[in-house]
Amino acid sequence: xxxxxxxxxxxxxxxxxxxxxxxxxxxxxxxxxxxxxxxxxxxxxxxxxxxxxxxxxxxxxxxxxxxxxxxxxxxxxxxxxxxxxxxxxxxxxxxxxxxxxxxxxxxxxxxxxxxxxxxxxxxxxxxxxxxxxxxxxxxxxxxxxxxxxxxxxxxxxxxxxxxxxxxxxxxxxxxxxxxxxxxxxxxxxxxxxxxxxxxxxxxxxxxxxxxxxxxxxxxxxxxxxxxxxxxxxxxxxxxxxxxxxxxxxxxxxxxxxxxxxxxxxxxxxxxxxxxxxxxxxxxxxxxxxxxxxxxxxxxxxxxxxxxxxxxxxxxxxxxxxxxxxxxxxxxxxxxxxxxxxxxxxxxxxxxxxxxxxxxxxxxxxxxxxxxxxxxxxxxxxxxxxxxxxxxxxxxxxxxxxxxxxxxxxxxxxxxxxxxxxxxxxxxxxxxxxxxxxxxxxxxxxxxxxxxxxxxxxxxxxxxxxxxxxxxxxxxxxxxxxxxxxxxxxxxxxxxxxxxxxxxxxxxxxxxxxxxxxxxxxxxxxxxxxxxxxxxxxxxxxxxxxxxxxxxxxxxxxxxxxxxxxxxxxxxxxxxxxxxxxxxxxxxxxxxxxxxxxxxxxxxxxxxxxxxxxxxxxxxxxxxxxxxxxxxxxxxxxxxxxxxxxxxxxxxxxxxxxxxxxxxxxxxxxxxxxxxxxxxxxxxxxxxxxxxxxxxxxxxxxxxxxxxxxxxxxxxxxxxxxxxxxxxxxxxxxxxxxxxxxxxxxxxxxxxxxxxxxxxxxxxxxxxxxxxxxxxxxxxxxxxxxxxxxxxxxxxxxxxxxxxxxxxxxxxxxxxxxxxxxxxxxxxxxxxxxxxxxxxxxxxxxxxxxxxxxxxxxxxxxxxxxxxxxxxxxxxxxxxxxxxxxxx
Numbered sequence: 001x002x003x004x005x006x007x008x009x010x011x012x013x014x015x016x017x018x019x020x021x022x023x024x025x026x027x028x029x030x031x032x033x034x035x036x037x038x039x040x041x042x043x044x045x046x047x048x049x050x051x052x053x054x055x056x057x058x059x060x061x062x063x064x065x066x067x068x069x070x071x072x073x074x075x076x077x078x079x080x081x082x083x084x085x086x087x088x089x090x091x092x093x094x095x096x097x098x099x100x101x102x103x104x105x106x107x108x109x110x111x112x113x114x115x116x117x118x119x120x121x122x123x124x125x126x127x128x129x130x131x132x133x134x135x136x137x138x139x140x141x142x143x144x145x146x147x148x149x150x151x152x153x154x155x156x157x158x159x160x161x162x163x164x165x166x167x168x169x170x171x172x173x174x175x176x177x178x179x180x181x182x183x184x185x186x187x188x189x190x191x192x193x194x195x196x197x198x199x200x201x202x203x204x205x206x207x208x209x210x211x212x213x214x215x216x217x218x219x220x221x222x223x224x225x226x227x228x229x230x231x232x233x234x235x236x237x238x239x240x241x242x243x244x245x246x247x248x249x250x251x252x253x254x255x256x257x258x259x260x261x262x263x264x265x266x267x268x269x270x271x272x273x274x275x276x277x278x279x280x281x282x283x284x285x286x287x288x289x290x291x292x293x294x295x296x297x298x299x300x301x302x303x304x305x306x307x308x309x310x311x312x313x314x315x316x317x318x319x320x321x322x323x324x325x326x327x328x329x330x331x332x333x334x335x336x337x338x339x340x341x342x343x344x345x346x347x348x349x350x351x352x353x354x355x356x357x358x359x360x361x362x363x364x365x366x367x368x369x370x371x372x373x374x375x376x377x378x379x380x381x382x383x384x385x386x387x388x389x390x391x392x393x394x395x396x397x398x399x400x401x402x403x404x405x406x407x408x409x410x411x412x413x414x415x416x417x418x419x420x421x422x423x424x425x426x427x428x429x430x431x432x433x434x435x436x437x438x439x440x441x442x443x444x445x446x447x448x449x450x451x452x453x454x455x456x457x458x459x460x461x462x463x464x465x466x467x468x469x470x471x472x473x474x475x476x477x478x479x480x481x482x483x484x485x486x487x488x489x490x491x492x493x494x495x496x497x498x499x500x501x502x503x504x505x506x507x508x509x510x511x512x513x514x515x516x517x518x519x520x521x522x523x524x525x526x527x528x529x530x531x532x533x534x535x536x537x538x539x540x541x542x543x544x545x546x547x548x549x550x551x552x553x554x555x556x557x558x559x560x561x562x563x564x565x566x567x568x569x570x571x572x573x574x575x576x577x578x579x580x581x582x583x584x585x586x587x588x589x590x591x592x593x594x595x596x597x598x599x600x601x602x603x604x605x606x607x608x609x610x611x612x613x614x615x616x617x618x619x620x621x622x623x624x625x626x627x628x629x630x631x632x633x634x635x636x637x638x639x640x641x642x643x644x645x646x647x648x649x650x651x652x653x654x655x656x657x658x659x660x661x662x663x664x665x666x667x668x669x670x671x672x673x674x675x676x677x678x679x680x681x682x683x684x685x686x687x688x689x690x691x692x693x694x695x696x697x698x699x700x701x702x703x704x705x706x707x708x709x710x711x712x713x714x715x716x717x718x719x720x721x722x723x724x725x726x727x728x729x730x731x732x733x734x735x736x737x738x739x740x741x742x743x744x745x746x747x748x749x750x751x752x753x754x755x756x757x758x759x760x761x762x763x764x765x766x767x768x769x770x771x772x773x774x775x776x777x778x779x780x781x782x783x784x785x786x787x788x789x790x791x792x793x794x795x796x797x798x799x800x801x802x803x804x805x806x807x808x809x810x811x812x813x814x815x816x817x818x819x820x821x822x823x824x825x826x827x828x829x830x831x832x833x834x835x836x837x838x839x840x841x842x843x844x845x846x847x848x849x850x851x852x853x854x855x856x857x858x859x860x861x862x863x864x865x866x867x868x869x870x871x872x873x874x875x876x877x878x879x880x881x882x883x884x885x886x887x
Contacts, residue, residue, distance in 0.1 A: 001118070001827035002859045005076035008044045010069040011061055013037055018884055024875070026855035031867035032880035038863035039143055041880075042833045048073040049114060049136060050128040053088050053096035053107070057127040061090055068092060079117060079827050086114070118827055135821060139814055140831040147806035149782055149798075149813050180742045187735035190728060196736065202728040209721040216714040223711065226699070233695045240688050249681040256674035263671055266662040272364055273655040279371060280648040283641050285527035290638040293520055297631045321601040325625040328594035332629060335590045336636075339583040346576035366573070369543035373577065376536040377584055379529040384588060386521040388595055393514035398507050402492065406501050409489040416482040425468060426450075436461060510602075591629075598625030760816035767853065768808060768846045774798075782813050804838035808847055811835060815854045822857060830860045837866065848873050 002025050009017040014037060020030075032038050043061075051058055061071035070092035076085050085099040098110035105113055115121055120134035133140075138153060184193075190202040198206055350370055430447040431437065437444055438459035444450075458466040498504050529536050571579070602624050758776055765772050775783035786795040798809060811832070818828040836847055851860060852874055864870055867877050 001077060001079050001829045003075060003077045003829065003861070005074075006041065006045070007074040008041065009072050010063060010066070011044050011047075011071040011073065012040045012063060014040060014044075014884075015063045015066065015069075016884075020878070020883060023859070023861075025859055027851060027860045027862060027873060027875045029867075029870055029873060029875050029877045030861070030863045030880060031870075031877045032863075032865060034865055036865070036880045037884070038865070038880065039833055042140070042142065042831055042861075042863065044071075044073045045075070045831065046128075046133075046136075046140070047071070047090070048075055048086055048088050049118060050120065050122070050133055051090070052111060052122055053090060053094050055090070055127065058090050086110070135826065136829070139818055139828060141811065141814065141833060141835050143833040143835075146808075146810040146832075146835045147803060149810045153813075153817075180739070183735060183739050183742065187732065187739050190732035191736060198732070202725075202732055205721065205725045205728050209718070209725045212714060212718040212721050216711065216718055219711050219714060229695050229699055233692065233699065236688055236692050236695070240685070240692060243681070243685050243688075249678040249685070252674050252678035252681065256671060256678055259667055259670035259674055262662070263664060263667040266659060266664045266667060269655055269658050269662075270664065273652060273659065275368065276648055276652045276655065280645060280652065282375075282527060282530065283645045283648065286524065287638060287641045287645065289520065289524050289527060290634050290641065293634045294631065294638065296516075297627070297634070300627075321597065321625065324597045325594070325601055328590065328597045329629060331590045332587070332594050335583070335587040339580075339587045342576070342580045342583040345571065346573070346580045349570045349573050349576040365543050365547045369540060369547060372536055372540040372543060375528055376533065376540060377581075379525060379533050379536060381584070381588055381591075382521060382525045382528055383533070384592070386518065386525055388592070389514060389518045389521050392599065393511060393518050396507055396511040396514055398496065398504060398511060402496060403504055403508055405492060406489065406504050409485050409492070410501050413482055413485050413489065416478050416485065420478045420482065427468070594629060595626060598629075601625035757816060757820050760819035761813065763819075764812040764815055764850050764854070767850045768812065768843070774809065774813075782809055785809065804840070804843065807836060807838055808843060811847065812850060815850065815858075818854070818858050828858050830854070830858050832860065832862045834864055835862075844869060845872075 003023050004021075005023065006020040007017060008014050008019075013035070018037070018041075020041075030038060030041070047058065047061060058071070062069045070089050072087070072089040072093070074085070074087045076083070078084070082101055085097075087095070087097045087099075089095050096107055096110050098105040098113060100113075111122065118134075118136055120136055123129060189200050191197065192199050350366060426449065427439075428447075428449045429437065429444065431445055435445065438461075439450060440456055456468050458468060460466065493499060493504075496504065498507070570576075761774055761776065765774055769785075769787045772785065772787035774785050782798045784795050784797050785801065786793060788794070798806065801809065814830065818830055822828050836844060839847060848870070851862070854860065862870070862873075867879075870877065
């Protein structure tokens, strides 16, 4: 059976007609979101075949809120070599027509003919249900119903048996039932029917045998235990005497304490190393940011070099501001020299102070204090720079909306000007020699051309006057619109303090550049002070407090002897730090002055950008007065950071060498080993003492209880019980084997009858599970699935599979039924409504191979709300939204 056309009208959500043409003989893929109408199409197909056209139980076919609708379905299909057209309407206009070639059937005759052709029946009264649907009910899978196979097979069993041309009921009523029942009853007296577990007299015999065996084992164990305890008591007494003399745990406790002391010493070195590594990480972040900033400077310089020919005029305009910048730069250089000199004195003072110290702890404290002070100074300086750059960015900000308004107004004014020029009257003139004419207030001679945008009076001396009014009434309106737009643009430029759109574009570029500088400064500040300035100040105060405490202790010691005159001339660390702080503040103030001068130069540069926007913008970025200073500062900061990183690397390497030589992991193992050794020896000594006392008491209590005589009697009784149990075991095994042979014989006969269906089922199953098999029970429903697993061959019932696996098996089973029906000459049509939605990607790919193979023999209608899952099915998808729009 092959559908070629579907037309649905006034059916549920399809108020307007929906027509689907040119259906393929293989797979037809329909896609759509939830509630797009996929299930409605399937319901319409079921209604066309399964519902009587005169049924009064189909009110749910009407669209919501439309009580006068007459749902209708029209289908074109081919069955065998005959073309059919089925037209069926419900409720308001009840009719059914079936056109089969030249034959025409109406009403119930048409419906009964369809039921005979397709293999289903109609309900006696009321709406049609699953038990009436027969073959189509088996092959048309509703949404969420792929895994429910047994009920659909039960409703189509008669048709399937007819296709097999055999009656499986004859197998069930064969003459071997009486023999099988007798054997099964005798077997069930000794074994349970379901699991084969022992029962009755067989179970009693086994329990009696087990009880005697358990009692004999316990008695044998008791005799062996008594003998072992005697031997163990002697051995324990010897070991206890040796440990009581040597006391080995005391030696291990001394070794344990020594290992703890060594480990504590090396852990202090590791803490120092961790602090140095943390500082090195901060320096690495700062180096990265500085390198990025220098790379940015280089890129801007390269861009400016390509436009070097336009620099001369800009230099003349900003010469006055450049002089001020130079002065500030000179002051900054002097301040930088003074600052570097003070920093050098501070470094020498700290170095000399560290050299004179007598303890490593004081050296570490002062190094940390110095690092914290430098980081705090840099962070504060960077904070000042950040605030200044934020202020400059805010001063240059222009709202995107204002800039876009200027651009839009500029475009509109240009378009209006073009429109006016196009609509204006074009006057071309050629005057003889010495002839003139007057247009408005302009006297003209010779030849030329003028655009007349408004009514104009032309005077021809000696001839009179002409008044020319340009055609088209839009010129006045266009002029008024252009004037209004120009006024609005001028007002907006005045509010923004600008003169033109080019000025606005230039300011936007400056604002973007300054935002980048703010971002760089923010990142630099974050790298210098990850936890904030307060954390740096707290760290500095903490280290200074600890240093003061250590210095107070050192002052109690004799002073160090030093003959160096230069060392004696150095100031104290506190004085050097005060001098360094003062020089730093001076440098900061001069830097602020330099920034102000650079801002003035930048403003001068901005004024010259209006002549050539791109050139002016590039020059403003390149020739910013503070560029050289900022680049020099970045380079100097990078050198300082690299030097500090090199120093930290050397110190970290030295500390790492100390840690590596000490082997803290081995020291930890020594602490654990010696501690456990002491505990174990002392614990074992106490436990052995308690064990000796317990064994002496147990052996005295046991005494002579006649264990050997009791053991002999139990062995005799156990032998008798074992002979009885073996007799019953052989009988149960023989009956169970005979019953299995009878069942296997019947199963073989059943498989022979089911072989055609099994063949089709295995064909599809191998595409999903290699070397797997799915049994078919006597009712032609899927049975246990056997496949190769991680532990070899595994078998399980159909209902025990996961939901997704049952859904896959359900689809495969229906395809096998369809192959069987087709071989028997029965019509087949397969409908899948959102099936296989619970399959993973791998299983879904295998199921696509199954469906593609089945489509070579059957027509398949596949509806899905997941079109991406079926892109590799090999067929084009039809969107229901597109089909509805086309209709």
